[in-house]
């Protein structure tokens with residue numbers, strides 16, 4: 001059964017299948033309370049381990065609630081409670097977990113950990129964020145964009161800020177879903193070259209424009225994220241260098257009035273983005289967060305061969 005590790009490693013056809021299933025089930029659930037089971041309770045008989053080696057609010061809640069809505073059972077594990085934090089190897093952890101659970105979702109630091117987990121686990125592994133990528137988030141973001149503005153193919157996504165893990169997954173998605181990607185940030189903060197190469201090899205246009213006011217002109221979506229990610233050290237002069245790349249109302253005034261603003265959250269209000277934008281009419285942040293739930297349920301079903 002397949003892992004869900006990177007958007008560039010799952011076929012575009014399967015990514016579409018996942019999005020279609022998510023849309024269908026979300027519609028069927030409309031107006032129901034959160035604890036109502038999905039039709040057919042597809043995860044009855046399945047146990048899912050949700051492992052967190054970093055902090056999380058949305059990923060933890062959305063996976064846990066998602067498993068419950070599908071009739072399955074989830075076990076949330078913080079790394080500090082596991083022998084992993086005392087040196088038990090990823091390989092031993094993966095082999096042992098595979099005897100207890102049917103699916104593993106892990107949020108961790110190095111990409112290497114998730115690769116090793118997937119190599120040794122005999123059950124599917126889902127990437128819940130690494131230092132390198134955040135594929136589940138971008139599936140939710142594509143779903144959110146298409147709900148609001150129709151097919152994302154041929155559209156222009158403008159990333160303002162620092163080229164981090166979320167940005168890398170956006171580049172994978174650009175290649176898979178056929179949208180164009182503009183990166184707008186200071187020199188030294190560009191996204192990973194492998195992610196850029198994937199997008200361009202799939203026919204996406206990739207542009208670097210270091211001027212925030214010109215870069216947003218043709219944007220269908222403007223997206224940003226924290227300037228300092230969980231795996232990064234605060235300090236140095238990053239904040240100073242990124243200062244000119246804050247998403248604020250002045251920047252939005254250079255974009256089309258219907259531009260969609262996204263942020264995976266948590267946001268650092270008045271740092272990478274102002275409250276005026278986060279809480280304003282262009283913002284899709286709560287829909288993005290909600291769609292994590294819907295799309296991850298479909299990702300879990302896809303991993304288990306249930307769609």
Ligand code: CP
Nearest residue numbers: 056057058059264265
């Ligand atoms: N966007 C996101 O992954 O949020 P959490 O860190 O709260 O899980």
Ligand code: NVA
Nearest residue numbers: 164225229230264265
């Ligand atoms: N780039 C952020 C995303 C948090 C969901 C981080 O890795 O901390």
